[in-house]
Amino acid sequence: MRLSHLIAISYIALAEGFLSKISQQIPSGGLTDFALHGTATTTNINTCDVAIFGGGFGGLYSALSLSREAQKKGKKLDIAIVDPSTQFVFLPLLYDLTVGTATSAEVCPTYKDILKGTGVRHIQASLDCFTSDDFQSATLFLCNHNNEISNNSTKLELSFRSSILAVGSSPESTLASVPGATENVQPFYTQKDAKETSRILEDLEDQAIGSMPKTSPPKIAIVGGGYGGVELAACIKRRIPESKVRLLTRGPPMKGTRAEQLVDKALLKLGVEVELSSVQEITKGEEGNDIFVKRKLVNAGDDDNDEENDKISKEPWSVVFWTAGAGPSSPVSGDMDGLLKSDSGRLAVESTLRCISNNQQSSASSSFPKRNSVWALGDCAEILVNKEYAGVVVPATPKTAQAAMQQADIVAQNVLAELTVNSEAASKEFQYQDLGTMLSLGGPNAAVMAPIEESPLAPVFKPLLDTARLGFGFADEAFVNLSKSPLVATLGLSPVVDSIETLGLSLGGYGLGVDSDTSPGTLSGTLTGAARRALYAVRMPTNKQRATAAASAAISTAAALAKEAAQNLEKQQQ
Structure with missing residues (x-):
């Protein structure tokens, strides 16, 4: 076994043990328990107040927000997430998981762990279709231990007062x-x-x-x-x-x-x-x-x-x-009888994210007396803006985790208002707020981009990133000049300097070939990579998961760098 693999295995073992201790010691989500082991108080598994189909960013964060807001108002809602998997996936870190700079504990926590103490339960199943004209009942296919539906899968009839479609997208x-x-x-x-x-x-x-x-x-x-x-x-x-x-x-x-x-x-x-x-x-x-x-x-x-x-x-x-490219996942990819779909095949929703019925007629003065109780968000939904529903689409909301999380808060508030106040309560409208974007550039390096120019946050973040980029760029240039100094060899630091350069580590992007005076409104490099992981840790769904993510980011990144350094050393010795 090669030295690089031994180092990687050692770090991974350390990471798994450390993260296991964290998982046992940190409380889940900061919500008072009114359910046991993630199962809400209910007398019938076939009924709930709110059924959420899909457990990705849109579905999970809608459930957690709805549960949290209901508790604040002293209300108890039976909320069920219907998803064929046993695990939530933090998709922006899927690349890191694939190449070993993130752990499964960070990227793929189980619904059981996330939902404990929230009043939300998880049904491991897939939505087949709605079974009533009022969209308040549906047929589900229960999944096996491999998260799959077989020819003899058990069916479950589920009734609910309101539902949220967040099935996401797939490339099929x-x-x-x-x-x-x-x-x-x-x-x-x-x-x-x-x-x-x-x-x-x-x-x-x-x-x-x-x-x-x-x-x-x-x-x-x-x-x-x-x-x-x-x-x-x-x-x-x-x-x-x-x-x-x-x-x-x-x-x-x-x-x-x-x-x-x-x-x-x-x-x-x-x-x-x-x-x-x-x-x-x-x-x-x-x-x-x-x-x-x-x-x-x-x-x-x-x-x-x-x-x-x-x-x-x-x-x-x-x-x-x-x-x-990807389109909406099943069953939205098929026939959603009674619900209007946009030209892209996604569910057509109002600006409140309520689904539009095929037979829904409206005008600017309409009060929508017969609106359905179905909401949709994320990759499977598209907002139509004009009151005649003639197919005019809002400037496309990005199909990103950031957008789905913002939509989740709006859906949760609107569903809660409808269920606990009255069905004619004023609904909040969704407006996407660009907070900037991040992407991995391999290993510990990443890039952060300021919001688009039209965003009210752009005048704040763009000059901030530009200033940081110039400052870190100067630091990188100083390092390059120092690395060429005879003093480095005298002090025996040449191997350290060589490793930093070989691994492409930098403050402002030098290791990525990015000049300090280009790409306005962006910041890249190793420090940016650390900031990306830290920000993703903050956006995790629970306190326990945030702590796990923070520890995983540090340990798994160190393990990957150690393995890479060992491989480089082996190549030099060959």
Whole structure:
């Protein structure tokens, strides 16, 4: 066993033990218990006050907010989250989990742990369909221990006063539109995807560093140039530097965002290739090992690229990851009889996030006397703004965890008002507030972007990040100059300096190739990576999970860096 693996195993064992102690000692959520072991006081498992379908950011945070606000008002609500999994997944850290800089305890806590003492119960099942015209009952399919529905799955009829649809999105419909994609790519959207991706990367890493019979370096294609594609590409290239990693994207990565210039330089520094192309078909080679991606280059002004397109389509790949595009998950992806859907296939909702019925007629003066009691948020919903519902959509709310968490508070307040005050109570309208964005750039490095210019917070955060970037940039330059000084060698610090440079560590982005005077409204580097993990820890759903995340961020990142440093040392000694 290699030294790098021994170091990694030691750190992981330390992390698991430490995090286990934290989990046992820290209270869950700060809510007074009025339920035992996460199960609300109820006389019938087939009924509840509020059924929440989907346990992602939108669903879980709606449940916790609703429970918290109900308790403040002295109300007891029976709230049920219906989700086929036993674990919540903090999706922004899925990349970190895949490459080993985050632990399962941090990224995938169980609903049992999260919901303890909140008055919210978890039903491990999937929504099949609503079964009444008033949308107050539904059929569920109970899931087995593998979080799956089988042909003989038990059905459960659930009745409720109000429901929230937060089933999220999945890539199935997008993959189905590209011949061969469903069978031959590895999607990257769920915890299951992350586990399979991690297994694939372990095999490719062994191949790259020579523990398996010597072959050519692994070739990895990633379809999609948005946040998901960029973060996955950076993390994979950082973990397996010998590999060839290429982003296949229709436009420049992160096009139109503050991060576009920064990401371009960071990917170049990491050695990630970027190809502007559209994927047409994905096939497997005759021997079943290589994967071929038929694609068409996106070159404005070129009328005939057939020869070049044919050439690149014959290039073999070890694996193809898919992060490009997703549609609403089941059952929203199918027929939602009685509920209006937008052109994108998502549920059409009012600005209050209440679902719009197919037969709902309204005008500017309408009081909506027959509104349904169904609400929707997150990736499966889209807001329609005009009172005639002619298909005019609000400027798209980002399909991000940040947006879903903001929507969760609005939905919780509106549902609580309807159930505890009266059905005609004034509802709060959702307005997305851009708080800025963060993304991983591999290992301990990350980037933070200020809100868009139209945001009222932009005048505050943009100059703050610009000032920090310039200051840290000067510090990085000072370090570079100091590292060249003869004093470093005299004091025996050369190995330390070499390790810092090899690991790409920096305050202001120097290690990522990012200049201090470019990319306004952004900040990148190792310190930014630490800030990203700290901010995500704060946004965890419970106090217990926040403490676990904070400890995990420190320990697992240290373990990953130690492993990487050991691997670099081994290479130097070969």
